[in-house]
Amino acid sequence: MTYFDTIIIGGGPAGMMASISACSCGKRTLLLEKNKQLGKKLAGTGGGRCNVTNNGSLEDLLAGIPGNGRFLYSVFSQFDNHDIISFFEENGVALKVEDHGRVFPQTDKSRTIIDCLERKIKLLGGQIKKQCQVVSVKKDKQFIVKSTDDIFTCQQLIVTTGGKSYPSTGSTGFGYDIARHFKLKVKDLEAAESPLLTDFPHKKLQGISLEDVSLTCGKHQLSHDLLFTHFGLSGPAALRLSTFIQGGEIAYLDLLPQINPKDLLEKIQANREKSLKNALREFLPERLAAFFSENYGCKVKQLPGKKLDQLLQQIKGLPIPITGKMSLAKSFVTKGGVDLKEINPKTLESKTVSGLHFAGEVLDINAHTGGFNITAALCTGWVAGSSHHY
Ligand SMILES: Cc1cc2nc3c(=O)[nH]c(=O)nc-3n(C[C@H](O)[C@H](O)[C@H](O)COP(=O)(O)OP(=O)(O)OC[C@H]3O[C@@H](n4cnc5c(N)ncnc54)[C@H](O)[C@@H]3O)c2cc1C
Known part of the structure; x- marks a missing residue:
């Protein structure tokens, strides 16, 4: 001994x-x-x-x-x-x-x-x-x-x-x-610090990594990087949010927290001659631009005002149902x-x-x-x- x-x-x-x-x-x-x-x-x-x-x-x-x-x-x-x-x-x-x-x-x-x-x-x-x-x-x-x-x-x-x-x-x-x-x-x-599970269409978004986005759920707002994976969300923003939620909530993803909705609208409209997809590519990764524009093969100027508003709401607060944690x-x-x-x-x-x-x-x-x-x-x-x- x-x-x-x-x-x-x-x-x-x-x-x-x-x-x-x-x-x-x-x-x-x-x-x-x-x-x-x-x-x-x-x-x-x-x-x-x-x-x-x-x-x-x-x-x-x-x-x-x-x-x-x-x-x-x-x-x-x-x-x-x-x-x-x-x-x-x-x-x-x-x-x-x-x-x-x-x-x-x-x-x-x-x-x-x-x-x-x-x-x-x-x-x-x-x-x-x-x-x-x-x-x-x-x-x-x-x-x-x-x-x-x-x-x-x-x-x-x-x-x-x-x-x-x-x-x-x-x-x-x-x-x-x-x-x-x-x-x-x-x-x-x-x-704690768990990747989040979601039924959100991951196949289309899997592998996309985003810098400094904002994820909000109830009173909790976490701004950091985020990763779409095959099961849901990972990266610091998701891991941080996991500390405060259990699953069963909806998290809202602001993809462009640095730009307010009014400025974003102006920026999109400045590209009115472009297709919606190409206009969105000015601010978003290509696959996200494709995701948001998949039902609109038109030019920005042809998009009805109501649809443009809906699109802005989605970019500034994409609802993602969280089904659980790892x-x-x-x-x-x-x-x-x-x-x-x-x-x-x-x-x-x-x-x-x-x-x-x-x-x-x-x-x-x-x-x-x-x-x-x-x-x-x-x-x-x-x-x-x-x-x-x-
Ligand atoms: C993939 C991953 C990424 C992470 N990234 C970060 C990050 O970026 N930033 C951050 O702050 N934290 C991060 N963490 C968390 C961080 O690594 C841990 O909080 C930290 O290592 C805890 O340190 P610790 O010394 O308390 O325990 P540990 O690092 O877990 O060490 C405990 C040690 O005790 C030994 N041990 C256990 N039982 C016995 C036994 N019976 N006899 C002998 N030895 C034993 C184990 O083998 C182990 O080596 C991450 C964790 C993981 C898994």
Whole structure:
């Protein structure tokens, strides 16, 4: 039985950063990861480029974390997105900021980020054990952590096993079992940042991707990029809206939110000698122009005023019935998790089990894609690792 000051279960962004901060505090640290590689889910973010954080203000961060972002005030006062950016730059990773504040490594490769975190852990003397699946955790005077082949003991245990979405990446919900074992409440799990399902004619629109459109449902209006897929809608605007709806609603898509209806009418009429399809191609992708003009093979000037009004209404608010969302396993993020009432927001330690900390998506925190979940994971990881309150 080898003793460590701190053991961290789960080598995603939260676990890797917890390991770095624990080592920086001089703790003898072990990081356990069941996969062959660290950061498997992280590697797939941002289309494989690793959307490592978002460079927005504190207000932007809180708006990007609709699931209990306010719990993170104290965490962000200790370590925030700007500290993440400084961390990577100080450790030799050049970053760049793209649309909507999304931050990526300049290499456009997730490996750059994961290698940097792994190198730093090793440089600070932290131990990493890969292909090591933890199967049980107990507490006597110290924590006893059992993996398939070993037993370890520690004073501080940090659980960073992630949520329960995309289980093929390793996040299968084991951390919730640890919480329940110690009699901590776990809030019901739900799919968040889910692609939306619709019966809308996807065949005709499948594959069309749109930049900065606006999707509205009830009081929720989300402006971002959108993708028509074979099952319905994906892309950030759809994923964000999914947090607020269940299915059975109608979402309205404004394809040109930058132009008001009056200006749009004038622009279309300025092309009155053109066919409707060619006039619409001035503002819309070709396949959408074809979709809207399929019943009107005429020139703009031949289109009855009433039809033009209807067309404008459709372009500014295309009704799309949402029939449901993807399952939790196929959603990007898990809503629910370890109940925050159980957790000290300054240290991320359990209020009832001393030395037991949780960080990352295992907590009942869910954020929009765009770097906000990863920010929450890295920052909570840092705070849990640096805690001395046990
Ligand atoms: C396709 C995709 C794209 C995404 N894009 C974005 C994005 O653009 N922006 C954004 O902010 N977020 C994005 N996310 C969400 C983001 O990746 C997660 O919120 C983040 O990785 C959570 O970090 P974590 O460290 O808490 O958990 P994870 O990254 O899930 O890591 C948990 C680790 O724990 C390990 N583990 C679990 N159980 C055990 C055990 N018993 N023993 C040992 N190890 C164990 C797992 O193998 C895993 O490696 C995306 C998610 C997906 C699936």
